[in-house]
Amino acid sequence: MHPFRYERPATLDEAIALLERHGGDARLLAGGTDLIIGLRDRSESARVVVDVKHVAELRPGIAERDGVLAIAATTVMTDIAANARVGDRFVALAEAAAVVGSVQIRNRATLGGNICNASPAADTATPLLVYGAVVVVAGRGGVRRIPIDEFFVGPGATTLLRGEIVTAVELPLAGGRVGAAHLRRTRRRGHDLASVTLSSAVDGRGVVRIAYGSVGPRPVLAIDESGVLADPSSSDDARAARLERMLSAASPSPRSMRASPEYRLAMLRVLAARAVARAAERLVEQSRASTAAPPRRVTSAAGPAPADAVAPAAGPAPAARPRTLPAEAATPSSTDADDDSPVAIAMVVNGRERRLEVPAHRTLLEALRDDLGLTGAKECCLVGECGACTVIVDGRTVDACLVLTVEADGADVRTVEGLAEGGRLSRLQEAFLEKGAAQCGYCIPGQLMSARSLLDLDPRPTLAAVQEALAGNLCRCGGYRQIEEAILSVADEDAR
Ligand SMILES: Cc1cc2nc3c(=O)[nH]c(=O)nc-3n(C[C@H](O)[C@H](O)[C@H](O)COP(=O)(O)OP(=O)(O)OC[C@H]3O[C@@H](n4cnc5c(N)ncnc54)[C@H](O)[C@@H]3O)c2cc1C
Ligand code: FES
Numbered sequence: 001m002h003p004f005r006y007e008r009p010a011t012l013d014e015a016i017a018l019l020e021r022h023g024g025d026a027r028l029l030a031g032g033t034d035l036i037i038g039l040r041d042r043s044e045s046a047r048v049v050v051d052v053k054h055v056a057e058l059r060p061g062i063a064e065r066d067g068v069l070a071i072a073a074t075t076v077m078t079d080i081a082a083n084a085r086v087g088d089r090f091v092a093l094a095e096a097a098a099v100v101g102s103v104q105i106r107n108r109a110t111l112g113g114n115i116c117n118a119s120p121a122a123d124t125a126t127p128l129l130v131y132g133a134v135v136v137v138a139g140r141g142g143v144r145r146i147p148i149d150e151f152f153v154g155p156g157a158t159t160l161l162r163g164e165i166v167t168a169v170e171l172p173l174a175g176g177r178v179g180a181a182h183l184r185r186t187r188r189r190g191h192d193l194a195s196v197t198l199s200s201a202v203d204g205r206g207v208v209r210i211a212y213g214s215v216g217p218r219p220v221l222a223i224d225e226s227g228v229l230a231d232p233s234s235s236d237d238a239r240a241a242r243l244e245r246m247l248s249a250a251s252p253s254p255r256s257m258r259a260s261p262e263y264r265l266a267m268l269r270v271l272a273a274r275a276v277a278r279a280a281e282r283l284v285e286q287s288r289a290s291t292a293a294p295p296r297r298v299t300s301a302a303g304p305a306p307a308d309a310v311a312p313a314a315g316p317a318p319a320a321r322p323r324t325l326p327a328e329a330a331t332p333s334s335t336d337a338d339d340d341s342p343v344a345i346a347m348v349v350n351g352r353e354r355r356l357e358v359p360a361h362r363t364l365l366e367a368l369r370d371d372l373g374l375t376g377a378k379e380c381c382l383v384g385e386c387g388a389c390t391v392i393v394d395g396r397t398v399d400a401c402l403v404l405t406v407e408a409d410g411a412d413v414r415t416v417e418g419l420a421e422g423g424r425l426s427r428l429q430e431a432f433l434e435k436g437a438a439q440c441g442y443c444i445p446g447q448l449m450s451a452r453s454l455l456d457l458d459p460r461p462t463l464a465a466v467q468e469a470l471a472g473n474l475c476r477c478g479g480y481r482q483i484e485e486a487i488l489s490v491a492d493e494d495a496r
């Protein structure tokens with residue numbers, strides 16, 4: 001990675017001022033799952049990286065205010081997927097957040113980063129479109145609210161102006177019942193973006209909204225107000241014709257490496273039909289639950305319920321970030337040179353305080369392996385796909401190749417070297433040996449850390465939960481079955 005200057009502003013005004021001052025040379029850093037890859041492959045050429053994770057007004061969180069559910073831009077997918085209010089009112093967004101990458105990616109990837117990266121395949125873009133979300137943006141001129149349908153311009157391009165920062169995304173709570181669903185096709189779960197990503201919402205008046213991505217330069221929203229799609233008595237032909245019209249803006253690129261245009265268009269139709277059916281079913285379930293009337297055809301054109309107006313620029317309620325070091329371990333808020341001058345940081349690694357001076361572009365993986373001699377975490381793909389570098393930071397697994405060491409300042413870091421206790425392998429490690437889970441062994445430290453984190457959070461996981469937890473850990477030897485058995489055997493023993 002080329003050298004850059006690292007800035008860690010404490011307020012929104014400071015962050016905006018930094019972006020204004022450095023213009024095209026500055027990049028905002030949230031979870032880094034897109035940015036760090038870009039900095040490494042030099043598709044991003046930032047000279048200044050502005051980390052927003054310590055900005056007071058941008059603390060992650062999800063809160064109701066003034067008729068909207070406001071999700072702070074820095075909220076990560078793991079927390080969005082698990083949030084009860086999102087699951088209850090905006091299930092398609094919860095479903096989308098739950099399928100972004102792997103556990104390691106979801107623990108870092110933020111909602112703001114997902115929409116600002118503006119990939120046509122961004123999973124959260126389509127549910128935000130069907131729910132009529134509003135993007136809250138802060139800049140030198142104050143706060144403005146951009147309807148999400150006016151936010152995306154094309155691959156990597158949005159209507160954000162220079163120096164503007166997305167502070168939150170607001171979802172309107174007003175309006176009646178809505179059934180919704182998010183579906184996608186991908187080549188490999190946990191590692192690849194979607195070949196097609198699609199959300200649908202059906203409201204009590206029979207209005208159907210479909211948003212689809214990865215089939216054109218930007219995600220598209222289509223609205224059908226005829227009521228035909230939501231009416232169980234409609235003929236298949238009538239429904240197919242309506243859907244075809246809604247999907248007519250799809251224009252997949254013939255140059256994409258993921259799938260041919262023909263495949264994408266065929267899958268788009270399949271997913272659209274399924275998502276509308278699922279959304280309509282959910283609406284009916286809600287109707288039964290509330291003994292309200294079932295969906296019926298509308299006779300007049302009516303759009304979605306508008307977002308309630310004005311909320312402050314500040315993000316929703318803060319979520320506490322565990323700190324494990326005393327206050328004096330805190331480091332300066334930025335490097336003071338436009339180069340790789342070392343930055344002093346302190347973190348707790350496997351229970352021991354470690355102080356380092358590292359250049360801002362040094363990844364946590366490099367610091368662990370090369371500076372601290374902890375070579376358990378392995379270097380392999382360096383793009384967050386293989387999980388060989390998995391470590392646990394502040395209780396959550398991350399790909400250490402996608403975290404800057406400066407971001408781990410003040411953090412609690414666990415590596416595979418910290419699993420053994422008193423010179424003895426942990427029970428989990430022994431189980432890996434007993435079940436023959438380790439073959440060449442290259443992936444095993446990462447697998448162990450994903451397993452450890454899963455068991456910490458869910459001591460009796462199902463096989464499906466184990467497979468989901470390991471979706472971000474590739475084993476080139478293909479020993480998945482033995483790895484799963486080892487983890488489940490430890491869970492069984494604990495349960496006895
Ligand atoms: C292995 C892997 C699998 C992935 N799978 C998926 C997937 O299945 N679905 C999917 O949608 N994505 C996927 N991604 C992409 C990525 O994880 C998401 O786009 C993620 O949400 C980006 O968020 P971030 O916080 O990491 O953004 P960052 O990398 O920190 O930032 C991304 C961009 O947005 C800008 N930015 C960030 N926050 C703000 C803000 N508040 N205001 C203004 N600009 C901002 C940054 O400057 C940068 O240009 C995957 C990535 C990897 C590496
Ligand atoms: S995910 Fe980090 S090296 Fe592959």
Ligand code: FES
Nearest residue numbers: 440441475476477
């Ligand atoms: S044991 Fe060889 S890569 Fe997994």
